[in-house]
Amino acid sequence: MEPAETKYSPLRTSNLAIGYTGSNRLTIVQQHLDLELFPGEIVCMIGPNGCGKSTLLRTLGGLQRPITGSILVDGKNLETLSAHDRAESLALTLTDRVEVDKMLVYEIVAMGRYPYTNRFGRLTDIDKAIVAEALAQVHLEEKAQRYISELSDGERQRAMIAKVLAQATPLLFFDEPTAHLDLPNRVSIMLLLTRLAKNTGKAILLSTHELELAMQVADKLWLMNDRGVRIGTPDQLIADGSFENVFKSDQFFFDVKTGRFTVNK
């Protein structure tokens, strides 16, 4: 096995602090973060509301500035990267609902090619092949010529996943990709992302409230609460009691043997 230091990492942060700068107030949500992602790996960010999952994802995605510390994407500092270069290094979906009238699924997915196309957005044969491949990966080939507004929530999420795939970046971030979906769709989206990480070698980071699902599919968990981020495989974090610590409550408890949450009746 290779030592961890020499392994290529498309994303690496050191001493990162995230939060918001108000008019004259500084709110630090998380600090001293040394995080890494590796190719082919799926990492789930879990933790209670308000622990900074979205803030971290948006900071890593370059949508907001870090308070201090550095983020290296492909070895380059994210903050000095131009918007265009950033779009070729990382792609993300957000919880913002996309409400566009009269746009085909194909056109939305093809927007993933925008960093690469010319001024008028003309798709070359290579671009078309990549878009077709992205649609195939999420099994939406048959819906390609439908309006995005006609799709179900699950299909819509798959279309947004196809869009970031078409962007052809080594890093993919997803902010709560399973929100507002029913159980079969939640499972299918999580399995799809797991399969994508394995098949394409991309590093995938997602935030989710689906604890049990995340424990089963994730290679690694970033377990967050207001005191910091614990990193490990699901088994490690269960074994060392981190899980119980983060989700401590009078109303339910975490059963270490079964790996499940049980409600106190």
Next chain:
Amino acid sequence: MSRNLILFTVLLLFCLLLLLTDIAFGSIPISLHNLWQTFLHPETDSLYKNIVFDFRLPKALTAILCGAALSVAGLLMQTLFRNPLAGPDVLGISSGASMGVALYVMAASWWSASLLQSSWGMVGAAVIGALLVLMLTLAVATRIRQSVTLLIVGLMFASVAGAVVSILQNFSNPDAVKLFVVWTFGSLSAVTWAQMELLIPIILVGLILTFWLQKSLNVMLLGEHYARGLGISVTIVRVAIILITGVLAGTITAFTGPIAFIGVAVPHLARGIFGTSNHRIAIPGTILCGAALLLLCDVISQQTTYPLPLNAVSALFGAPMIIWIVLKQR
């Protein structure tokens, strides 16, 4: 694609037909034969030549430019605000332009009469007024997302601009007031060939820049965050959209007066006909639909003994359309 090509061809032919109709009909009808002769021999001095070249052709050209510019301004604003009800008149942009023109006309009447003849002055004042209201509206729009609230804010800006204009009138000499009031009725026949040399290039540059922006406009439909994720500099694109909209709507308003409803209604018409929001199709579609609709409005307004005010005709088309958009939204 072939379907779009057919639609574009049909629309273009429809525009040409309306252009001919617009030139042929009026208080003195001109037969197609005479029209043809006038175009073939423009050097012979005839009654028809004067009517066609001095009056009806510039008016029809103004209709085309005005329809295209106002509609594209509406399309840009609907994309910028991601709001189907946005448009130059609805959000008070035309009122801002009016205020600019009023200030200019009144100030010029105090200063010197020769300034009143300056097209540049009118255009500059209208564009500045339009941009001012646009920036105010954008500042509000970043806080408020609901369509209808933004509409009300736009109406309030329009009212404030209207009040400023009324107060100005109170302090002005009667000649300047008359000049301004006539301008507010909205007219396509006020543009001379000399002014056309200014109007045509400005509108063309605005339309070409809009084509130039089409890729960014498409991404803006997804919202600010997705646009930034795709490598678009959202601030630069926003400023560009505002400047183009201000120049298109402001310039046209300076020459024709405020014309209502075209800017909001036409982008919906174009997207409906072509079945797409993709700006690659929507921009040329909007230009053609806007030109056709305003030519049609002009033809209709010529059918009575005394020409109808253009705003009355455009409101008959536009107002029901806005009600339909509101009902469809819910």
